[in-house]
Amino acid sequence: MTTQTRHHHGNLRPALISAGIDILEAEGISGLSLRKIAVRVGVSHAAPAHHFDGKIALLVAIAAEGFLIFSQMMEESRDKAAADPRSKLIGLCQGYLGFAAQHEALFELIFSTDVKNHADENLEKCSMQAFQLLQETCDLFEPSPHGNRSNAIMIWSLVHGYACLRANNKMVLFENETNTPLEMILPQMTPKTT
Amino acid sequence: MTTQTRHHHGNLRPALISAGIDILEAEGISGLSLRKIAVRVGVSHAAPAHHFDGKIALLVAIAAEGFLIFSQMMEESRDKAAADPRSKLIGLCQGYLGFAAQHEALFELIFSTDVKNHADENLEKCSMQAFQLLQETCDLFEPSPHGNRSNAIMIWSLVHGYACLRANNKMVLFENETNTPLEMILPQMTPKTT
């Protein structure tokens, strides 16, 4: 039986998350509604209620999936880079910027107030994973005199701010800088010698 | 005649902008509506239509006012700092972070996609003014070999990202770093000697 005209969808939960991401990309956060997601999956708009406890819970599940994609893009880009610490760090940051550029609204969602105010174990796990990638790449360098985490805080701030500000080309600062190399803004750090 | 029960308000336009900022602070971007703003000013919800060409135009006017406050806080904080370039830069950045912390939703609004996609001369002027402050403070230092603007791009990215990430305490990175000094993340730059 290959037809999809069954009463039971069978995989509705992940299908809703995936459709949510599609709509996010197409229409932005303000265009995302439970009803549109249901329509896109081809299901009645009351169906999601059987899988998510309200709209915010679906948003949180979408954000968790977003963090997975985010981590994946950073990791892939870092793995493709040369072996030296600076190349690894630049690779990771390119993945960061690539995610922000290719998934603009999803990027906005995963860092949004709405999502962060809603405690969720899975979301916590997925966001932590992204942070771990960043932290372990920064650990290739000598720690700053200000503490172990200060390199990660600096790098994360830098790349996050750059991603946000560049997200829309209207930002006057970037008018003629469409392709600013990361080399230009990443500070010099001392690789560990061990 | 001191009573305010006149048919004509007299100063409705600025009053609407100011009430919009109040609601933003109290309820966030998603809580901001034309109707709520009108109620707060004590005027019928159809009145704003005589002063703004739709909701988005009011949002843009609020954002322009936001940029003014933003510039003002950066400038005041910079002026209070010691005379050496690094103190000036740190002062400016403290003003940046202060605005983001004290006007969280307004900070979000002025950098939002909705607002930036709506061309407006006054908004342009006000946002440019904020950028000028940043640029002129970065100009106290030797330009980077990557170009005149690269210092400003780096500093802006850094402080903007830091402001965003710290905006909600849930961000794991900042768990025990409530008062991270800017000294910790600002890179060393060479002051001009002239």
Added chain:
DNA sequence: TGTACATCAGTGAACGCGCGTTCACTGATGTAC
């Protein structure tokens, strides 16, 4: 100073819209025997 009149800046009722949620229902699935 007084009158006529155009213009401005409000009112309040009504409109249609999309939204999240609820609810009784029913078809599909899985399990016990």
Added chain:
DNA sequence: TGTACATCAGTGAACGCGCGTTCACTGATGTAC
């Protein structure tokens, strides 16, 4: 293999809500003479 039955995962109609916008209106203001 077949039957009875509980549970699961959908449907579709209905609800109430807040929203931005429109519109005929009217009171207030300012100006010409």
